[in-house]
Amino acid sequence: MEQDVISAPASGQKGRPREFCVDQALAEALHVFWAKGYDGASMTDLTEAMGITKPSLYAAFGNKEALFHKALDLYEQEKLEYGRAALEQPTARKVAEYYLHGAIDVHGGTSDPKGCMGLISSLACSPEAESIKADVVRRRASSQRLLVERFERAKAEGDIPAHVDAEGLTSVLYALLQGITVQAGAGATRAELERLVDTSMTLWPSP
Amino acid sequence: MEQDVISAPASGQKGRPREFCVDQALAEALHVFWAKGYDGASMTDLTEAMGITKPSLYAAFGNKEALFHKALDLYEQEKLEYGRAALEQPTARKVAEYYLHGAIDVHGGTSDPKGCMGLISSLACSPEAESIKADVVRRRASSQRLLVERFERAKAEGDIPAHVDAEGLTSVLYALLQGITVQAGAGATRAELERLVDTSMTLWPSP
DNA sequence: CCTGTTCCATAACGGTCGGTATATAATAAG
DNA sequence: CTTATTATATACCGACCGTTATGGAACAGG
Known part of the structure; x- marks a missing residue:
């Protein structure tokens, strides 16, 4: 019943071949x-x-x-790959920088629609979209958890001060990310978004 | 032709009185x-x-x-009044604190719906909602401008360091605000939101 | 050829959308 | 009373929604 969506090889197809990719x-x-x-x-x-x-x-x-x-x-595989790459940066500051600049590239670029697809689809609240929202929230939580672990590692490595709350810092970074996508969707220019990120990084805790 | 929506006084009404407030x-x-x-x-x-x-x-x-x-x-008159009150706080730090805690109260409370009405309505993109989005963006820009002016005053008063970009700082604060409303709408607890705000305030520039 | 299977194209399904036409009920003015 | 004006209630409009039935077209195996 369930059909393989990934383009099947030419072998074994019995009926009329589909005319689109x-x-x-x-x-x-x-x-x-x-x-x-x-x-x-x-x-x-x-x-x-x-x-x-x-x-x-x-x-x-x-x-x-x-x-x-x-x-x-x-979308996650192609456009949110910067989120996984960010985790591998050597310092917490570079993780944040990579994250935020990646957000500008993906959500504030010109070739793709402005804003974040997940955010756009999860804030609309038709009853039928509840499962959509739940899916987006679930994915967000899992990637947020990775970020918390990364910042806790950074604390252990003395990369950010010990008094900083890793979970709180993750929430802050995520809020900035969400704000970037919102403002990008509202028509903010790339320069304005970079100004936002640059100012954010001047606030980032020093080790 | 255009009827006064604000409840008209009892005088001068000619027809059947309306039965609702x-x-x-x-x-x-x-x-x-x-x-x-x-x-x-x-x-x-x-x-x-x-x-x-x-x-x-x-x-x-x-x-x-x-x-x-x-x-x-x-909505703006009743629920976003904290934004105007925040501007009157004595220091830039207190402005930000008032702003963010006000956001938690309004957008993360239990008596009203979670999240921000403007954000929710302006991210949905049906063609007929374009004027809705434009209205929200316009209102946001005007209140954002007041915040820039407030932070520039704060710089003049030595309240925040001279090297800080007032516009960038405003964008950051707004991004945090938007992130708070997004996360509140996604089901974040009040404790999580307060953690976000507390961590944000530890990053706030000192004079 | 024929049969079986899969895909494409048209048209239609019931339901809901924002918005109204129509008729009636309730008031004030004359 | 009648008349004018305004609000209410019901029913309906055309358009669009997500989804599907139907019929024909394109392939493989026999």
């Missing part, structure tokens, strides 16, 4: 969800952007919600 | 918009919460968009 269609869907949010993206918006008809979409992805979760997977 | 109905509408956002709040949601029928709503408020703008006015 699933990965590319998913990338287009991601773009629509990113720009309009889960509720704001209609099936018509999606199918037109993906270049396929509604039955094709349902056959390949299940339904709108399943399509969103797959788009969110792709 | 306009102010109270507006307060109920505010609650719905706050919880669900502009797009997420349906006319049925609104009329049921307000206890009136759709024709009554249209007669009294015009349409959904006009109702939202009036609800947003009420």
